[in-house]
Amino acid sequence: MPGQRMKGWMISLPSMAWLTVFFLLPTLMIFIIAFKPANPLGGLGEGWTLRTWLELGNPNYPSIIWRTLRLSFYCTAACILLGIPFSYYIARAPERRQRALLLLVIIPFWTNFLIRVFAWKAVLHPEGALKHMLVAVGIASPDTMLLYNEWAVLLVMVYTYLPFAIMPLYAAIEKFDFALLDAALDLGAGRATAMRRVFLPGIRRGIQTAVLMVLIPALGSYVIPDILGGPSSEMLGNKIAQRAFADRNLPHSAALSALLCLCVMLPMLMGTLLRRKRTGGAA
Amino acid sequence: MSGFLEFEGISKSFGDLKALDNVSLSIRQGEIFSLLGPSGCGKTTLLRICAGFEMPDAGRVLLNGKDITDLPPNRRAVNTIFQNYALFPNMTLRENIAFGLQIAKVPKKEIADRVETMLQLVQLEHHAHKRPHQISGGQKQRVAIARALVNRPQVLLLDEPLAALDLKLRQRMLVELDGIHDEVGTTFVYVTHDQSEAMGLSDRIAVFNHGVVEQVGSSTEIYEAPRTSFTAAFIGDTNFFNGRVCERIDSEYCQIEIEGLEPRLRFFNDKNLREQVRVDLSVRPEKFSISRTQPAPDPLSNTLRGTVEDVIYLGSHTKWWVRVNEEYLISVTSQHSRFLLDSKPIRWNEAVWISWHADDGYMLERYDENDEALLVLSDAGLPDDIPPDEEAE
Ligand SMILES: Nc1ncnc2c1ncn2[C@@H]1O[C@H](COP(=O)(O)OP(=O)(O)OP(=O)(O)O)[C@@H](O)[C@H]1O
Ligand SMILES: [Mg+2]
Numbered sequence: 163m164p165g166q167r168m169k170g171w172m173i174s175l176p177s178m179a180w181l182t183v184f185f186l187l188p189t190l191m192i193f194i195i196a197f198k199p200a201n202p203l204g205g206l207g208e209g210w211t212l213r214t215w216l217e218l219g220n221p222n223y224p225s226i227i228w229r230t231l232r233l234s235f236y237c238t239a240a241c242i243l244l245g246i247p248f249s250y251y252i253a254r255a256p257e258r259r260q261r262a263l264l265l266l267v268i269i270p271f272w273t274n275f276l277i278r279v280f281a282w283k284a285v286l287h288p289e290g291a292l293k294h295m296l297v298a299v300g301i302a303s304p305d306t307m308l309l310y311n312e313w314a315v316l317l318v319m320v321y322t323y324l325p326f327a328i329m330p331l332y333a334a335i336e337k338f339d340f341a342l343l344d345a346a347l348d349l350g351a352g353r354a355t356a357m358r359r360v361f362l363p364g365i366r367r368g369i370q371t372a373v374l375m376v377l378i379p380a381l382g383s384y385v386i387p388d389i390l391g392g393p394s395s396e397m398l399g400n401k402i403a404q405r406a407f408a409d410r411n412l413p414h415s416a417a418l419s420a421l422l423c424l425c426v427m428l429p430m431l432m433g434t435l436l437r438r439k440r441t442g443g444a445a
Numbered sequence: 446m447s448g449f450l451e452f453e454g455i456s457k458s459f460g461d462l463k464a465l466d467n468v469s470l471s472i473r474q475g476e477i478f479s480l481l482g483p484s485g486c487g488k489t490t491l492l493r494i495c496a497g498f499e500m501p502d503a504g505r506v507l508l509n510g511k512d513i514t515d516l517p518p519n520r521r522a523v524n525t526i527f528q529n530y531a532l533f534p535n536m537t538l539r540e541n542i543a544f545g546l547q548i549a550k551v552p553k554k555e556i557a558d559r560v561e562t563m564l565q566l567v568q569l570e571h572h573a574h575k576r577p578h579q580i581s582g583g584q585k586q587r588v589a590i591a592r593a594l595v596n597r598p599q600v601l602l603l604d605e606p607l608a609a610l611d612l613k614l615r616q617r618m619l620v621e622l623d624g625i626h627d628e629v630g631t632t633f634v635y636v637t638h639d640q641s642e643a644m645g646l647s648d649r650i651a652v653f654n655h656g657v658v659e660q661v662g663s664s665t666e667i668y669e670a671p672r673t674s675f676t677a678a679f680i681g682d683t684n685f686f687n688g689r690v691c692e693r694i695d696s697e698y699c700q701i702e703i704e705g706l707e708p709r710l711r712f713f714n715d716k717n718l719r720e721q722v723r724v725d726l727s728v729r730p731e732k733f734s735i736s737r738t739q740p741a742p743d744p745l746s747n748t749l750r751g752t753v754e755d756v757i758y759l760g761s762h763t764k765w766w767v768r769v770n771e772e773y774l775i776s777v778t779s780q781h782s783r784f785l786l787d788s789k790p791i792r793w794n795e796a797v798w799i800s801w802h803a804d805d806g807y808m809l810e811r812y813d814e815n816d817e818a819l820l821v822l823s824d825a826g827l828p829d830d831i832p833p834d835e836e837a838e
Contacts, residue, residue, distance in 0.1 A: 339529075341531040342533060344527070345527055346544070347519045349548060349592070350519045350545050351519055355548060363535040364534070366535075
């Protein structure tokens, strides 16, 4: 059905355009800046240098990079795991309910992101309602800290990026031919097997897009750990901001960003190449 | 003796809509049994109940004497060919066919052998490595058949398996299906709304209308002796007359008076009707002969005089619409032999005689308002929703 395909296409079009203009081009610029010398006024000096890259040997960095990768990975995994059943439910609901649910997914975007993060701060606050409730039912002790730790950061990251996973997943599930599940059952498969062998491969594209849509912004998280995290849950985004705003060292920030890029893109590239080789170049 | 696959009083509603109303069928082992009826009459619903995808509101499904009504689809020895094949796009044809056996944990070696045998049966050995999107519609069809049959189901359900194919391919696949059935001997339940498909393939046919079984019988029975006007009109083309028995001639024949028609008509009284009883009659177009001259009188034949209102030349035969006594537009078909050599073919606006043998008209059953009394007797009119020119080729 052209209408259906159009719908799926239009849902993912903005994210694709967004990726090209606001992700691909800036990434290129960042790699270039990382090879420029810093200038004491906070700008870029003349010529080219490798010094900035050597400065990345800073002993604080490995743990921060590791935490950034770990939190982003957990966040992505959580968004996919929550996103699939949720999108499945939306895609199988009657049309009217579908529209209402999609609207609910989008509504948070009408409120400023910063305000939403601060709202979480209020929710998780040591004197906040949630804390009191958890203490009352005996899940948390009075001195449990809900704020300023990795869990708070992860929770709000999942909250923030879940819609980015739901959109492409929904688009893929909505296009999925559910007669295939019937066919799998008919051939003797149980529900779980049918899901694993037929449904998940069928929405693979959607899952891939969702992973990208969550992982990339999650890696660059800066506001969430800045507001909800403590010193022990700093992410690379915070360091990059610190180098750029406090130290006024743009090349250093750029080099950190570039390093992050490489950390993510190299494994992905290798994965793709390996798959290519295995399937003999077939898509 | 009860059948191999039995539906006992199956009813199913979707909201207010009664998709199936007390359907009972008994299907024999090894036969090709067709469910035939217009769109929306509940054929797919019955098939899905048999496969286990829908639960009936009432009634039971028995397979080989065992009640399978409550078994989930993956625990029934029944496989389905879906209308759009539902091949797994992420698997090769070989993997598609092997799927059921893998699930059943059949040993690898045996899977390979059985899949290979199936690939040969449906002549796809050379395409086994391809994926569904790389093959044609007819080939997909065959993969779907192989994927189902490789599991050696006791019953194979086919939901309009040829609907997506063009006419030529459909005819070829029909022959292939028949061949495959001869080879494997599995019981086939075949859903279609195409009467020629059903008649060509089936051992027996159940004609459905609005969730009710109108008639079960062989192709010949259903065509030559339709029980109801619905069946008569749905299977092939027919002409309806609505009249009253005015005289029983002997134990076999009666005279029937039809409003607006001059001579009384003679019909074979197989229903043994009394005089004065009202009756619907059906005469198939090919039962008529048409000529410019009056045929020699014959006590066992009926003759009407009319004017040709329309002629359609269809190659294998010609179809005339003949207006008789203003009110009746009768469709008549005739096959050709020595067509170009014979005298001038009958054309538009010519006056003609049409005649048919008394045995070639057929009496239909009638229902009262409560759909109860099975035989004749009330004055319920002809079904208005079936125009006389309903095409069914
Ligand atoms: N899941 C459902 N929900 C609501 N109504 C349904 C559902 N499935 C079928 N129906 C209705 O039940 C009736 C019978 O449907 P069914 O699919 O069995 O028809 P069919 O004889 O297979 O028709 P076709 O030849 O068009 O495939 C139809 O009126 C259909 O609209
Ligand atoms: Mg159907």
